[in-house]
Amino acid sequence: MVDLYFIKQFMGITKFNSTVALITDKDDAKTVINKINRFSIIAIQAENHELIQHFNIDLVLNIVSMGEMHPSFVSEYFRDIRRLYKTDKNLYFYCCKRLEKTMPDGSVTKFLEYPWEKEDQIIVDELCPWHKEYYSFTPPFYKKFDGPIQHQIRIMHN
Helix, strand or coil: CHHHHHHHHHHCHHHHHHHEEEECCHHHHHHHHHCHHHCCEEEECHHHHHHHHHCCCCEEEEECHHHHCCHHHHHHHHHHHHCCCECCECEEEEEEEECEEECCCCCEEEHHHCCCCCCCEEEEEEECCCCCEEECCCCCCEEECCCCEEEEEEEECC
16 A cells, blocks of 8 residues: 555556556456556555456566565465466566564564566565565654565566
8 A cells, every 4th residue: 555655656646546446356356357447556565366267467576565464475466366367478577575574473574585487487586675664653763674685577487
């Protein structure tokens, strides 16, 4: 949701309202599919990841939200992304998150242990030079993450 807020600030409210769609359920997906040429950006909340399979997508972006997901949920998310793969075009996936994060329930997510496939083609794989802080509602308003952030661009395969 924060990403959409900043996209709206960048685009302006009029262009944002006419070209960006937030999908929250199957009805939203059907509505957008019927008007697909109208939208430049289709956003799907992580908890609704299964809705991604309704679209012909060639670029998936995930910026730190997988760090908030339980490891089993991450596997489902990857499964749904891989279902988008088509043999006649590339499926690009940009992923940016901490190398390791301990969840409140004690489970640990590890970037390098995601369900990556050997067939995936890695284009970029490095520590992220731009995503080093997160915002807070209390001073100081920007705080450093408690571990390094990795980012990758991959061509995903199924």
